[in-house]
Amino acid sequence: MELVNKTEVSEFFLKGFSGYPALERLLFPLCSAMYLVTLLGNTAIVAVSVLDIRLHTPMYFFLGNLSILDICYTSTFVPLMLVHLVSAQKTISFIGCAIQMCLSLSTGSTECLLLAIMAYDRYLAICRPLRYPVLMSHRLCLLLAGAAWVLCLFKSVTETVIAMRLPFCGHYVVSHFTCEILAVLKLACGDTSVSEVFLLAGAILLLPVPLALICLSYTLILATILRVPSAAGRRKAFSTCSAHLAVVLLFYGTVIFMYMKPKSKEARISDEVFTVLYAVVTPMLNPVIYSLRNKEVKEAARKVWDRRQTSA
Structure with a gap:
């Protein structure tokens, strides 16, 4: 499918935090x-994971x-966001916006499914x-x-193409720091109902359904752990899935x-700041959580480091 821009819009202005220069100076080193x-x-x-057999x-x-x-x-939006935090030029091309939108949707959606798959893996184990x-x-x-990976990429490409084929009637200021699909859809002057239906269907399939499977898996896991006779056995079983x-x-x-x-009619700067923090903080904390809660990862990392030191 080919992206067709039915308007004269060739680029978008990502408003982000442009009205708060002090906040931009704070967010740049932090992010x-x-x-x-x-x-x-x-x-x-x-x-x-690769080096330790x-x-x-x-x-x-x-x-x-x-x-x-x-x-x-994080690489789909953080590098560009960092450039925009220190630059007055905060634009992104139409195609660049579509690519960023698609990749962010795809990776975020894939994580929802992957977390459900990991819960199923822990249930079987x-x-x-x-x-x-x-x-x-x-x-x-x-x-x-x-x-x-494949299903979420296909879903995201479909959602992106439908959204970016809408007419924008010269509206190009996105009230966000990235080409988030809901923020871009607000600029469309055509009928967005088809895009909204696809987004709703995708949200239902990728949020409540995986979350329900995760809850079911951990309910069964908890029931199994409670039947383990020894306290040491229960701790060992729970430690494999606590991270x-x-x-x-x-x-x-x-x-x-x-x-x-509840959504407010006007975008609030506090919402955007929280979005930046959770979108950057969550991926940062994942390896920390697994490293602190998993002895195998810590031991493997130590042995890989010792081998590198020895070879050096």
């Missing part, structure tokens, strides 16, 4: 530091995918331990992760707060 930590932390998780398991395969997703998601190697085979891991549960609560908690709270 730069958090983005750097996000890149380093998630890259370290991927490297450790003991971590070649479904759990760490999906964790590596989650880390790659976090890197891709704890509730079906004897059959776990057979049920969660390497082929199934590839199939589940690949399906999540994932923390990431789920952090991710879905912030998303639900942002998109389920």
Whole structure:
């Protein structure tokens, strides 16, 4: 499908925090530091998962995918946002806006599905331990992760094409720091009902449905853990999924707060600041949570570091 801009709009102005220069000066070093930590932390998780053969398991395969997703998601908007924070030129081309919109939608949607897949993996590992190697085979891991990436990319391309084919009638000022699809749709002067239906269907499939599956998985996991006779066994079983549960609560908690709270007619700067923080902070905290809550990751990282020091 080809993007067709039916108006004279060739670029968009990302308003962001342009009316608050002091806030821009504060956000630039803060977001730069958090983005750097996000890149380093998630890259370290991927490297450790690949280099340590003991971590070649479904759990760490999906964790590596989650880390790659976090890197891709933040990289779709943070570099451009940082440039705009220190520059008076805050424009993005029409095609660049469409690409950014599509990639942000795709990576964010994929994370919703991946967290549900990881919950299912933990359910099989704890509730079906004897059959776990057979049920969660390497082929199934590839199939589940690949399906999540491909389906969400297809969904996001469809939503982006439908949105960007709308007429904008010369409106080009986006009240956001990125080409967020809802902010761009506000500029359209045509019928947005088709786009809104697609977005609603996607939101239902990617928020309540995966969250319900996650809740069901952890309900069954909790019931299984409580039946473990020894306290040590219960702690060990819970420790294998506590990090994932923390990431789920952090991710879905912030998303639900942002998109389920009452909307004001006018965009508020506090909403945009919170959006920046959760969009950057959540990917930054994921590797921290997994590193602190998982002894295997810490031991693998230490051994990889020791091998590098020895070889050096």
